[in-house]
Amino acid sequence: MSLGYESKRIRPLIVSIDTEGNNLFLDNKAYYASRKESCEAPIIDSVKDYQKIEVQ
Secondary structure, rough: OOOOOOOOOOOOOOOOOOOOOOHHHHHHHHHHHHHHOOOHHHHHHHHHHHHHHHHH
């Protein structure tokens, strides 16, 4: 059966829309963006503390 185009290899199909019309990629992007600041804060604080120790 021909679909009107030739492909030399089969590639995976990435589907981000569920049966209710929600976009998984955009939902995850918003979720990670909402958690970004709270996850970065302890790391930034520890780097600042380390820099204070190095300067002294």
